[in-house]
Amino acid sequence: MSRRKWLAGALLSATGLCAAGERAFAQTDPVDYPTRQxxxxxxxxxxxxxxxxxxxxxxxxxxxxxxxxxxxxxxxxxxxxxxxxxxxxxxxxxxxxxxxxxxxxxxxxxxxxxxxxxxxxxxxxxxxxxxGFLLIVPTEGPATVEQLKKSLAGKAKAVYGASGSTTMAAAELFKSLARVKATYVAYKTSQDVMRDVSAGELDFGIVDATAALARARQGQLKPLGVTMKRRMNAAPEIPTLDEVGAKGYELNxxxxxxxxxxxxxxxxxxxxxxxxxxxxxxxxxxxxxxxxxxxxxxxxxxxxxxxxxxxxxxxxxxxxxxxxxx
Incomplete structure (x- = not known):
């Protein structure tokens, strides 16, 4: 075998071994991960x-x-x-x-x-x-979804707040199923929405329950319903929206x-x-x-x-x- 053919064969073999080694490494946990923060x-x-x-x-x-x-x-x-x-x-x-x-x-x-x-x-x-997400109103606001619906119907321009696409879509679904009208006001954070709901500047808001329940229990706002199909384990006293005026509502x-x-x-x-x-x-x-x-x-x-x-x-x-x- 010529030296040139031998070198070519050796190179192909080495390449094949490297590729096989890479495949084997990809199929196993890298022993050095993680090595830093x-x-x-x-x-x-x-x-x-x-x-x-x-x-x-x-x-x-x-x-x-x-x-x-x-x-x-x-x-x-x-x-x-x-x-x-x-x-x-x-x-x-x-x-x-x-x-x-x-x-x-x-x-x-x-x-x-x-x-x-x-x-x-x-x-x-x-x-x-x-x-889940919570439908929230001011502490002194409507006590039920039915009362909220009547309140919104009597306003020339009702407004609600949400802090992103998920909660905005959740609110729009509520509007559709509950058959109410309200104009969307965009916020950067759920904290901003809750602040303005508490201050009475919004008729209602929808925010994640993680953020809202603590403030609700401190009396800063009032939750009327949760968007989940079932009541929350952490707050079984809050009804689902499906139960109280938005039939068919389910969103997690x-x-x-x-x-x-x-x-x-x-x-x-x-x-x-x-x-x-x-x-x-x-x-x-x-x-x-x-x-x-x-x-x-x-x-x-x-x-x-x-x-x-x-x-x-x-x-x-x-x-x-x-x-x-x-």
């Missing part, structure tokens, strides 16, 4: 309900990972700024996203020219929690951790395993009860189908509500 980017203001949940999961995730997981708040554009940062980040597992239904399922139908595609550019590592929110789409499966598998452990802990169940949320773990192999179904649900909801991309 992980960032969990949250598109919510510090101190809010979603931020509290992010910090709980970040702390437990850090314990299991053996390295700190810190929450970095990047509020704005209904979570789109945070999602864009992670979608464009290096896919090495060190920058993750804490986001809600809106990021994964509804924002694409409500915002024009998004600089990322959540389905294409993000890979959901694990779902974490499920929660959910939170998930995701990574850049190209993140190796081995890293995603490891993160998913840690998250499944956290979601299943009794400590987590007890904590979420205080945060007005519930554990929500979708098996990893079922996540794509789950997201597809949720996306279609929100597409139809937004279309039926007559909302157009802005």
């Amino acid at each position: 992980i960032e969990l980017i949250a598109g919510y203001a510090a101190g809010g309900g979603m931020d509290v949940l992010a910090r709980y999961f970040a702390e437990r995730l850090g314990t299991l990972a053996g390295k700190p997981v810190i929450v970095v708040n990047k509020a704005g554009a209904n979570g789109n700024l945070a999602a864009q940062e992670v979608a464009q980040a290096r896919p090495d597992g060190y920058k993750l996203l804490w986001a809600a239904t809106s990021t994964y399922a509804s924002n694409q139908f409500l915002y024009k020219d998004l600089p990322f595609d959540a389905r294409r550019d993000l890979k959901i590592v694990a779902t974490a929690t499920e929660y 929110g959910w939170m998930a951790i995701s990574a850049p789409a190209a993140t190796p499966s081995a890293i995603v598998d490891r993160l998913n395993g840690w998250m499944q452990t956290i979601v299943g802990m009794n400590e987590t169940k007890a904590f979420l009860a205080t945060a007005v949320a519930e554990p929500f773990g979708v098996p990893r192999d079922q996540i794509p189908a789950f997201v597809d179904a949720q996306t279609e649900k929100w597409r139809k909801l937004i279309q039926d509500a007559g909302l157009t991309p802005q």
Whole structure:
């Protein structure tokens, strides 16, 4: 065999061994992950309900990972700024996203020219929690949904507040099923919505229950109904909207951790395993009860189908509500 042929054969063999080694590595957990701090980017203001949940999961995730997981708040554009940062980040597992239904399922139908595609550019590592939204009014406002409907009917211009596409669509669904009219006022955060509801500047608002229930129990606002199909375990005294004037209403929110789409499966598998452990802990169940949320773990192999179904649900909801991309 000539020297040239021998070198060519050796090169091909080495290339084949390298490729095989890369495939084998991709199929196993990388032994060196993580070797440093992980960032969990949250598109919510510090101190809010979603931020509290992010910090709980970040702390437990850090314990299991053996390295700190810190929450970095990047509020704005209904979570789109945070999602864009992670979608464009290096896919090495060190920058993750804490986001809600809106990021994964509804924002694409409500915002024009998004600089990322959540389905294409993000890979959901694990779902974490499920929660409802509350229809809220001022403390001195209507005591029931029926009273709210009568109050709105008697106003020349009723207004409601919401802080993003999910809660706006939730409010529009309420308007449709309850057959009421009110003009949407956009807010950056749920805290802003609750402030103006408490002050009587809004006729009603819809915000996530995690944020609203504590203020309701402090007498700062009044909850009239929850958007979930069933009453919340944390507040069984609050009826569902289906029960009290918006027949057929059913809408839940959910939170998930995701990574850049190209993140190796081995890293995603490891993160998913840690998250499944956290979601299943009794400590987590007890904590979420205080945060007005519930554990929500979708098996990893079922996540794509789950997201597809949720996306279609929100597409139809937004279309039926007559909302157009802005």
